[in-house]
Amino acid sequence: MFVTTLIAGLVLGGTYALVAMGLTLQYGISRIMNLAYGETIIAASFLAYALSSSFNINPLISLVLAAPLGFVFSYLIYGLMLRPLVARSKTAMALEIDSILATFGLLFVIQGVMLLMFGGNYISYSYMNFGVDIFGASVAANRLLALVLALALGGGLYLLLTRTLWGTALRAVAVAPSSAPLVGIDANRAVRLAFALGGALAACGGVVISMYQTFTATTGVVFTMKALIVVIMGGVGNLLGALSAGLILGLVETFVATYVSPGLTLAAVYLIFLGILLWRPSGLFGKARR
Amino acid sequence: MKRIATAAGLITLVAALASAPFFLDAYGLGLMMGLAGYVTLATAWALFSGPTGYVSLATVAFVGIGAYCVAALSEVLPYPLVLLIAAGIGLAVALVVGLSTLRLSGVYFVIFTFGLAELIRQLVTFYEINVTGTLGRYIFLGITPEQIYWQLLALGIVTMLLRWWIGRSRIGLALKVIGDDEVVASHVGIDIARTKLALFAISATIMTLVGAIQAPRWTYVEPAIVFNPTVSFLTLIMALLGGATRLWGPLLGAVPLFLLFEWLSANFPNHYSILLGLLFILIVFALPKGVLSFIEQMWGKAHRTDDSGARS
Numbered sequence: 001m002f003v004t005t006l007i008a009g010l011v012l013g014g015t016y017a018l019v020a021m022g023l024t025l026q027y028g029i030s031r032i033m034n035l036a037y038g039e040t041i042i043a044a045s046f047l048a049y050a051l052s053s054s055f056n057i058n059p060l061i062s063l064v065l066a067a068p069l070g071f072v073f074s075y076l077i078y079g080l081m082l083r084p085l086v087a088r089s090k091t092a093m094a095l096e097i098d099s100i101l102a103t104f105g106l107l108f109v110i111q112g113v114m115l116l117m118f119g120g121n122y123i124s125y126s127y128m129n130f131g132v133d134i135f136g137a138s139v140a141a142n143r144l145l146a147l148v149l150a151l152a153l154g155g156g157l158y159l160l161l162t163r164t165l166w167g168t169a170l171r172a173v174a175v176a177p178s179s180a181p182l183v184g185i186d187a188n189r190a191v192r193l194a195f196a197l198g199g200a201l202a203a204c205g206g207v208v209i210s211m212y213q214t215f216t217a218t219t220g221v222v223f224t225m226k227a228l229i230v231v232i233m234g235g236v237g238n239l240l241g242a243l244s245a246g247l248i249l250g251l252v253e254t255f256v257a258t259y260v261s262p263g264l265t266l267a268a269v270y271l272i273f274l275g276i277l278l279w280r281p282s283g284l285f286g287k288a289r290r
Numbered sequence: 291m292k293r294i295a296t297a298a299g300l301i302t303l304v305a306a307l308a309s310a311p312f313f314l315d316a317y318g319l320g321l322m323m324g325l326a327g328y329v330t331l332a333t334a335w336a337l338f339s340g341p342t343g344y345v346s347l348a349t350v351a352f353v354g355i356g357a358y359c360v361a362a363l364s365e366v367l368p369y370p371l372v373l374l375i376a377a378g379i380g381l382a383v384a385l386v387v388g389l390s391t392l393r394l395s396g397v398y399f400v401i402f403t404f405g406l407a408e409l410i411r412q413l414v415t416f417y418e419i420n421v422t423g424t425l426g427r428y429i430f431l432g433i434t435p436e437q438i439y440w441q442l443l444a445l446g447i448v449t450m451l452l453r454w455w456i457g458r459s460r461i462g463l464a465l466k467v468i469g470d471d472e473v474v475a476s477h478v479g480i481d482i483a484r485t486k487l488a489l490f491a492i493s494a495t496i497m498t499l500v501g502a503i504q505a506p507r508w509t510y511v512e513p514a515i516v517f518n519p520t521v522s523f524l525t526l527i528m529a530l531l532g533g534a535t536r537l538w539g540p541l542l543g544a545v546p547l548f549l550l551f552e553w554l555s556a557n558f559p560n561h562y563s564i565l566l567g568l569l570f571i572l573i574v575f576a577l578p579k580g581v582l583s584f585i586e587q588m589w590g591k592a593h594r595t596d597d598s599g600a601r602s
Binding site: 085093097098100102110111115228261264265266267270 | 343345347390391394396397398400401402404405408409412413415416419420519523526530560561562563564565566567568569570571574575578
């Protein structure tokens with residue numbers, strides 16, 4: 001029981017960490033608070049579901065398809081919708097408000113399209129639905145695969161950002177957006193790429209989620225919220241912070257669901273959020289900023 | 291002279307609105323009720339978010355709290371007392387949210403309010419399933435639609451008066467400074483957190499009351515119905531369209547949009563939320579400061595060209 005819960009918690013936490021990393025890229029580097037983030041996730045879940053149920057396509061192939069689609073979609077959204085807002089806004093606060101409002105509208109558009117195409121029912125499909133024995137506990141294989149994928153994608157992103165010149169440029173923009181151009185970084189391009197990369201991660205997260213969880217067209221909001229909480233817990237822009245905060249959140253949620261009540265998971269998440277806001281608003285691992 | 295004329299005009303308008311139930315059929319009255327509800331919500335939203343620039347996405351959390359209080363308590367307690375308790379609970383929730391987020395930067399507030407409705411919905415669902423054993427509740431109150439309409443109208447007028455009064459008082463001035471520049475505000479000795487908290491609490495209490503007053507209309511109440519996020523969305527877009535910093539802005543935004551939404555939901559029920567979202571994005575892009583500012587700008591431009599024409 002305990003081991004099963006622990007692994008289920010790690011799986012959920014790994015997924016949260018993965019999607020939160022995407023959001024921390026979008027918010028930490030591009031400075032866009034994207035409220036439609038969860039809808040990108042769920043759209044990818046629907047893609048995996050549709051491909052799996054209609055054409056019997058393996059979700060792993062959907063993953064390879066979804067990542068570039070998420071990248072292109074977010075790239076276009078940034079270029080068409082958010083870039084004009086960035087250009088228009090005079091202060092960081094004005095941009096924050098504008099981007100929140102615009103992406104709030106986008107949330108309803110994407111949700112509406114998904115409702116129209118798939119309806120409002122709970123959706124799931126069966127993939128690798130057999131048990132694997134780990135430390136005497138039986139764990140569904142699809143969950144294990146989800147954990148491995150989340151860790152691999154998250155680790156890959158971490159290496160990309162810390163070990164390549166390109167990633168260093170992105171991080172430079174995150175730290176000092178106005179100084180980055182002085183050393184020859186095209187800040188506009190970096191910001192757009194970061195936003196698109198975040199979208200690609202969201203799409204990956206969506207496919208991973210669809211492998212082992214049921215979802216509906218309206219669950220995106222919950223994912224956005226949890227990802228935001230993870231981002232704040234870990235410290236905005238901090239990838240390792242997002243990873244550990246995501247794992248903590250997933251473990252807490254699973255243990256509360258197993259040992260207390262499944263109806264109180266969100267309350268537990270909010271309690272953690274409240275605690276973070278009261279005691280460490282800059283995040284568990286964040287230094288005091290500004 | 292002009293003041294007396296304005297006052298007389300407003301009194302006539304209120305009298306006309308108050309007597310509307312005598313001339314309207316059931317459908318018209320329902321429309322007026324919804325309209326009064328949304329005008330009040332949008333005005334209450336702008337009361338806090340207009341001057342401070344904090345985007346609250348929690349409107350429906352408070353509306354839902356109000357509605358659920360009526361559903362849970364109306365059989366054991368007299369109606370006025372239920373309204374009072376609902377307002378009290380809304381106020382308490384607002385204070386918790388405000389105290390934990392309003393000292394920080396605005397994003398924390400947005401995120402917290404973003405999930406608040408979902409959190410309360412899950413908590414109520416949990417409580418109903420595990421403690422009372424049933425998910426839905428029926429509201430049987432001897433309150434006629436006319437009475438609901440008059441209550442909403444009265445609440446709406448009180449909200450407008452409150453906004454007008456705040457706009458002229460010291461606290462209104464303090465809010466304007468906070469909205470323009472928080473650093474300046476703190477340097478001239480304004481207690482920023484307390485001012486914001488007070489306004490947020492007032493605005494949330496009014497929203498709770500709107501939910502409580504409207505509850506008897508629904509007869510059947512269920513968490514998924516009363517905590518419908520579209521309400522937060524509509525309130526926000528109405529206040530923005532009219533202009534959240536103006537006294538009459540939310541009203542001017544709410545009336546056309548409410549009618550438009552009624553028409554859309556009747557004619558395009560499946561494309562409703564897509565159209566809403568697109569409209570919302572359009573408003574953010576085209577009218578960032580609201581219709582009122584836009585009209586004034588155009589008006590100002592027209593006049594300036596007139597003047598220059600006259601001078602040359």
